[in-house]
Amino acid sequence: MTTTQSAPSAARRPGLSGWSGRTIVAVVVTVFVLFFAIPIVWLLLATTKTARGLITSNPFAPGSAGGLSTNWSQLFGFQDGAVTTWMTNSALYAIGALIITLVASIPAGYALALTEFRFRRVLLVLTLVVMLIPNTALVLPIFLELNVVGLIGSPLSVILPMSFFPFGVYLTYIYFSTSIPRDLLAAARIDGCREFQVFTKIALPLAAPIVALVAFFSFVQNWNNFFLPFVMLPSSDGYPVQVGLTSLLASTPAFNPSSAGAQSVQLPTLALATVVSVLPVLLVFVVSQRFLVAGMTAGGTKE
Structure with a gap:
């Protein structure tokens, strides 16, 4: 019972x-x-x-x-249209660095994954090690190098360091290692294609999802970068919008009482500046969402 x-x-x-x-x-x-x-x-x-x-x-x-x-x-009337200048600068830096990143990281990932050459494993390990170093830790050495060649204050002082993106190389390496059939590349080589042709005509068209993913991550990192342009650019005329927001913050009486006056910025305007500064990233995300999903799921299984 x-x-x-x-x-x-x-x-x-x-x-x-x-x-x-x-x-x-x-x-x-x-x-x-x-x-x-x-x-x-x-x-x-x-x-x-x-x-x-x-x-x-x-x-x-x-x-x-x-x-x-x-x-x-x-x-947009602040300091005679400074916000428009800052947004333009951000687009210039982010897109310029993005182009260099893609040109460098996609072929590098392909070479590490699908070709054989001396010190290939050493370069792969070095890429992984560099990924562990915080970007801010490299700003001072880069500043000293660029100062020697006289690039401080120019757009290149921001674009060149931003284009250094080892994470993109690693993502591309993983994709090419797992998602591109090696037999397909071997068949192209047998048909007489040189290695550059194999890359551009066979591998690159198949790598559209990972190219979009690397491009998105690079653009977001470049657009949101604050410390690098803050150190490299002495003039506010060259500021990107993320650094320019500090000028708006300094002109807001709620945060800086001494800024009260004709050029002062009120809190709602500062809130609008924050929203405007993230709109390009949101727009890029919405436009490229389909490619991002394909890129993030690619490489999950071995072909």
């Missing part, structure tokens, strides 16, 4: 614990989502408010189109 009564009770326990586990997971996920979503929602709504409305109104109540227009005019 005791045995028959305990069996249903034992059968119900897994369901109860499973339900409790799912509830705990749902609560934890909800807390994390709210933790990250609330500041983003507040930031977007702040761009539509006035400085007074930002303080006195409900934090999550939307402002008005007029408030957004006023903040937009103040932002």
